[in-house]
Amino acid sequence: MIKINNLTKKYKDKLVLDKVNLQIPSNKISFFVGKNGSGKTTLMDILAGLNKINHGSIQIDNKDASIPYSKSLRKKIFSLPVENISVEYLTAKENLLYYSELFKLKLSDRKIKDILQSYNLFEETDFSVTFSTGMKKRLDLAILDIIAPEIILLDEPSLGLDVYHVDFLRKQILNYKKLGKTVIVTSHDMALSEKIADMIYLFSEKKIIAYNAKDVNSEEIVLESYKDHD
Template sequence: MIAQFAEERIMDKPLLVSHVKKRYKNKIAVDDISFSTNPFECVALLGANGAGKTSTLKMIHGANTISSGKIEVMGFDVKKDLSTAKKNVGIVSQEDLLDLSLNIYENLIAHGLCYGIKKAVLKSRTEELLKFVDLYDVKFKEIGELSGGMRRRLILARALLNQPKLIILDEPTTGLDIQSRHLIWDKLLELKKQGVSILLTSHYMDEVENLADRILIVVAGKIIAEGTKDTLLKQYRKKTLEEVFLELTTKVKGEIDV
């Protein structure tokens, strides 16, 4: 298995966000949000640009400070024990930050060494992950030769090197063709079946529908609705998730603007 859970922590919530706020000077980007994720589950944060999604993700993996509230990853407090919390997180960000001077294989090895993974273990894990994301046969290709889909799969493999319990995906398939998107979705669904907890942001409704077990709709830093696709459709009497999203975000935005 790509993800291996320690038995003593398997019952912990992979992610627990409690009354979290993020302030930038006079602006509140994240406003008292609370949610959690479970093993074998994908939770999607759905919101327009500027809704507070990326600020939330950055606080979870320590790229942003938490103004108030508490975030725990596998029971470890991000404020008090960030280094341990980060060991349980894999990140697929919008920026790939791949080293153009290294090939596919070397990029993974270099990243794994930063985690302090022993060389023998790292080599085995790298080859396993390259097979998992269907890049093993091209593992010596230079980064500049890769298609967008191949780069995104490499970033996913990189995010899995530390065998994380939680994977954060920030717009993971933006700009990819439909075949590449579906290939990445298939890999993410495999990870979920193995017990990995996934936190996803995406502007693609079909992506959210394919991957997410629960959906949190975020407007102006607040979670204004939460549920499965079916419960949201039933609650708001709509035929599509897009219709639910448009109704809620337009209504709340109008109230805020007033």
């Protein structure tokens, strides 16, 4: 469980999040939705330990999570940004080897081969990463696979993807849940949230409202938030 208590975040004089109180369940898929500039990515950066708060606190597994995060907490959380994390002049295999060295992981050649095959990247191992948007996303997810964090933060993961790769992404996020991971996604893709979200958090006017995803139409609640504050 991630507990956010009375969290306030400002950028100079601009108030982005105002005394937010929130609980995000473990082993579930949670979506952050809302209009641009409503604080979704800001909160993701805070949860990733990349952005300090002005007031309030965050608890992860009943332990205070203050920035800079402890080494054990940094191992537990990984944030996949909108931008690709793969290194373009390396092959898919070399990218996995690079991140395994970076995170001090020992991966056998067999393990790397299996991961590349499971992400449909095996045939691309001899080429540098001049891949399509969808293939780059698959490689990012393969890198995420070897890091294997308990809490996964995905910022607009379906952006620019075709139907095949959105489906690939959807299945992978559901697989994370089966593995007992906690997944938090920021997205404007309402169709994706409708299919896989357990919880939906609507960001509106510096506040966040939590919904059980089974009880709401995510597109409707986002559109209503625009109407309320036009």
